[in-house]
Amino acid sequence: MRPAPAQALRGSLVPWYRSVARDLPWRQDPSPWAVLVSETMLQQTRVDTVVPYFHRFLDRFPDAAACAAASEDEVLGLWQGLGYYRRARFLHAAAKAAQAGFPETVQGLRALPGVGAYTAGAVASIAFGIPAAAVDGNVERVICRVDGFGDDPRRAAGRRHLQARVEAIQDASVASEVTQGLMELGATVCSPQRPDCGACPWRAVCVARHTDRIEALPNLPARKKPVAVQGTAVVVMRGEQVLLARRPPGLLGGLWEPPWQPDPAGETAGVAALLAARVGLPATQDLHPLGQVVHVFTHRRLTLTVWGMAVSTDVPTPVAPGFYEAMAWCPRGVPGVALSKLAHRILGVVGDGESG
DNA sequence: AAATCGTGGAG
């Protein structure tokens, strides 16, 4: 069995998409800015998770100019809890870059910060009707299966193959429908496990289905498990205020949190006092253990021992030591800065102690 | 090429 002609795939895909397309918020107003925001938020993130963030973000920033005029802290504030926070900083930078004129070509879009091959193709096709390929995880899976493509689609040769195949399926008259139809098919029918082949517009021509390789494709390398890391956090209270620190670019970059650090070589003893001293706080004999927090990132499984400490109200704001960009005393209830889920969990340990 | 970078839902 040979792969189906691109024209035949397009011909059955587009009518199918028009008949089943979900009513998603970014499909109501496919303006370039709204599409860029949605595509950025949707990177490695589920639709159901993104929807409320998308509404809040576009409500505050209806266009790129509004976002460009805002502070990075405010943009991060609208992103808190969504993860992969670098996306928010990139989007903010892209909004500023777009003040010179929103790019209307694949090349121009690709030059925006945080916009890679997929996002450039998605915005070009959905917002501008350009017949560009947008190969995300859904499209990768759908194409590998319909073609019975057994190579690793993430390697350079595989990526080129998928890119060319989708470009062949594309057409200027239905560019948006092809891009969204391919993703809709992967998201709602051709799922990673137990795909609903009976509902697939391509069931008659799917090579994987006819050779019983549906579950085996796409042929992806096994992913690695997160590495276990131990660390120590310090929650310093000054009356009703808690000490928060702003992280540098990288992990949770730009977000605020109670200070923490990985334990050096598995040593836990004295790390809390060391951390407090580094932050420039007075006598640390008040330090007491409050509990533990476990937080799993994509590549790290972090177990933090949380210590508590109270200082008098005349203690000034500590000087940010090396790692952190800044420190501040913030109201514990409504800090007013962007916090990660990890930070919330650390602060939650204090709440648990008080209520229990 | 391989690491890095969050979070939560589903099975």
Add this chain to the structure above:
DNA sequence: TCTCCAAGATT
């Protein structure tokens, strides 16, 4: 509880 992994980009 454990595994998988989701509309990726960058270095």
